Amino acid sequence: MCYFITVVAAGLPLSRLNELALTRRIVFTECHNHSVATQLRPDETYLAHDSVCDCGTELGSRLRTPSKRHSVDPAGPTADDWLTLIHSAMNAGAKRLGLLYHWYTHDVTTETITVARKPVPVDLLTTAMLLELPEDTLVMVTRTGHAPADK
Numbered sequence: 273m274c275y276f277i278t279v280v281a282a283g284l285p286l287s288r289l290n291e292l293a294l295t296r297r298i299v300f301t302e303c304h305n306h307s308v309a310t311q312l313r314p315d316e317t318y319l320a321h322d323s324v325c326d327c328g329t330e331l332g333s334r335l336r337t338p339s340k341r342h343s344v345d346p347a348g349p350t351a352d353d354w355l356t357l358i359h360s361a362m363n364a365g366a367k368r369l370g371l372l373y374h375w376y377t378h379d380v381t382t383e384t385i386t387v388a389r390k391p392v393p394v395d396l397l398t399t400a401m402l403l404e405l406p407e408d409t410l411v412m413v414t415r416t417g418h419a420p421a422d423k
C-alpha cells in the first residue's frame with residue numbers, strides 16, 4: 273500500500289502547528305486511529321498530513337522503491353522541511369513532537385501498529401537521523417534538559 277509519515281504532538285495546538293507547517297507545504301489533521309491512540313500519553317495527539325503518501329518523499333522513499341503510482345513528488349516535504357518544522361514547533365512551545373514512519377496496509381485510521389518509542393533531545397536531531405527513520409518507531413523529539421520522566 274503506502275508509506276506515511278505521521279506525527280504525534282504534545283503541548284502545541286493543531287492550529288498553531290499548521291501555521292508553522294504551511295510554509296513547508298504540509299497540512300495536518302487529527303487522525304483517529306484506535307491502535308495508535310491506546311499507545312499515546314494523555315497529552316499527545318496523533319496527526320496525519322493530507323498531502324500525497326510518503327512513498328515518494330525524501331523521508332518516505334528510503335526503504336521500498338515506489339511504484340509508478342506513487343512516483344516521487346518533487347513538491348513533497350524534504351528532510352530539511354521536517355527538521356525546520358520540528359524546530360519551529362519546539363520553539364513555539366511544543367513539549368514533544370514525534371514522527372512515525374510506517375508502511376500502511378490499511379487506511380491510516382484503521383491500521384494496527386505496534387509503536388516503539390525513541391526519545392531524541394531536539395538539540396541532537398539532525399537531517400541524517402530523519403533520513404534514517406526506523407519503521408514503526410515513534411522518534412519523539414523532546415525539549416533539551418527535561419527530566420527523564422518527561423521523555
Ligand SMILES: [Zn+2]
Nearest residue numbers: 274325327342
Ligand atoms: Zn504511496
